Amino acid sequence: MTDERRAWAYLTRVVEPPSDQLAALVADVGAAEAAERVRKGAVSAELARATEARREIDCAAEDLERIDRLGGRLIMPDSDEWPTIEFTSFAGVDRRRHAAGMAPLALWVIGDLAVNEVASRAAAVVGTRASTTYGEHVATDLVAGLCERDVAVVSGGAFGIDGAAHRAALAEDGRTVAVLAGGVDVPYPVDHSALLHRIRRSGLLVSEYPPGIRPARHRFLVRNRLVAALAGATVVVEAGLRSGAANTAAWARALGRVVCAVPGPVTSSASAGCHELIRAGAELVTRSEQLVEIVGRVGELADEPERPSSALDGLTDVGKRVYEALPARGVRSADELSIESGLPVAALQGQLALLELAGLAVQDEGRWRLVKSKS
């Protein structure tokens, strides 16, 4: 055990995260020196206040022994496994010092997955604890699709949508990460002990709190920022108008991540928060492919949804005439199409709108072209 490692362990316990003051100090003088100064109280007045209550409690050695016994580890910013979480884009924070302060100091984890690898291709699937059968069904479906495309599923281990997401990932032999609001050795909720144990064995438990720390109300909100940060996109499957999932979505937006929400019946209060998010700009998603497209590698685009039959079948004869008038390559103006099809320009517009709806034609600076070449 190095002094450096003990210093990090000490620092994760001495303040309530996130602390931009401590982050700045560590960045300035390194973890060992920072720990030493905090221990002595030789820090700024603000940091002294924030660390006053715990600076004399040093159970870093015990914490590290405990995580070792559990088969876990402490990941520090210089670890190979440290995820490249960009906290610099945090909205409303205009100074790097504050922004960097939003990153976790270090992470306590248990599980065989490497945090950086998981975070490079992950979606956060979150939602209300008061989920409906519909929401759990949708969460299960989305997660199955994500696992199939090797996207890791990050969530908060809670009842409802979180639990459904983790369970579906385990069932698919996919990768799943539960970010906890307390120590990784403190199962919460207690009724999810077995689920969390399964995640620990084949997935990953992550926390910025040292072992033994109990989850507290404010820690869930702070934890939500890590759920959002460890994923390329956050999808809210079901949420009431005042749901913790909406808080995770706010963190995701603040961190520059894509926020998605699944629609549901407007008659279901469990979908009301999702609809509000979409009205506020969140992306509406209905299928896992749409999520894969966001978090996945470049070029991994969602397939077009299967349409009932050929799009051409739905066209009127006039529509087919307009379709035929479009060139196999290149663009054509409405005037040119009018001549080609023998239809007046005004009559043409509705047909072109219909072709556009059917995904057959697209407008390009006032000119029209086929979406796919004729086969």
Add this chain to the structure above:
Amino acid sequence: MTDERRAWAYLTRVVEPPSDQLAALVADVGAAEAAERVRKGAVSAELARATEARREIDCAAEDLERIDRLGGRLIMPDSDEWPTIEFTSFAGVDRRRHAAGMAPLALWVIGDLAVNEVASRAAAVVGTRASTTYGEHVATDLVAGLCERDVAVVSGGAFGIDGAAHRAALAEDGRTVAVLAGGVDVPYPVDHSALLHRIRRSGLLVSEYPPGIRPARHRFLVRNRLVAALAGATVVVEAGLRSGAANTAAWARALGRVVCAVPGPVTSSASAGCHELIRAGAELVTRSEQLVEIVGRVGELADEPERPSSALDGLTDVGKRVYEALPARGVRSADELSIESGLPVAALQGQLALLELAGLAVQDEGRWRLVKSKS
């Protein structure tokens, strides 16, 4: 009966609308002279072709007698009742001639409502014929809310969502308009004869086709443009991936009207078209108030949705501290709030994000202010 009126009646039958060529001719020389020239074939080659088949059929007198007998009327652009439909913004049409050509020449109507008054405060409520119980329920609810706020309901008289919308409006003693794809004396679908009869008695039947004209496939698409044009917003309640309702939505967008769609279960194919519309930019609506806000008079804003209880109840103690730190009037920076609340800036951000979600605080150029004054 004036010659002018006979000329308009003749013109609505002689071409298949919309005809920008005929519209331009009427704008140039007036309806009577335009009718005379069309009758003689003394028009442009294109218009001659378009009118060739019907120019010698003159049943204008009979058409007008027929609409009189039915208690209806022919509305012409110089009628007091003529709606001020803006067709000039039609997307992709860059010349006024073509844009104007998208307007109906004249309208055949039956019913006691004035078209211009109805159109000044109307929403089009449309959707798939293959509707579900959910969609019909939502349509009924939306329409009840619209009627309560004196918004007229425009639709296409079809099975499914259209029918549910008309029925709900009649049940609420609201105003409803069915725009038909054939003559106003040709009930279609036949099984909606009784419904259309009720609309005719207490609402309005509208068509750009003269009496006796039978609906044809291409006329439904052309008709959809009038459904969209006669309303300030079009809401699609349910639609499959290839639905006529999506065509109405395309017309609405092209006409510069607001396009709205109601979400539903992602497991329902009857909502798939709505979800696609929302992904493409349509506004997600869940309540009639949101539609009233769009089509209604300025200042008629939707109430905030009822939240389970006071937003303050959901705050943690730290959250309440941050809330209390916000000034009753004016803005405060994160640094100022940090001092006021005694919380480090980094810890503050999550709390501010939560306050923003709860609708209590809002960010304004990097500073924060209360949304409502403290009571």
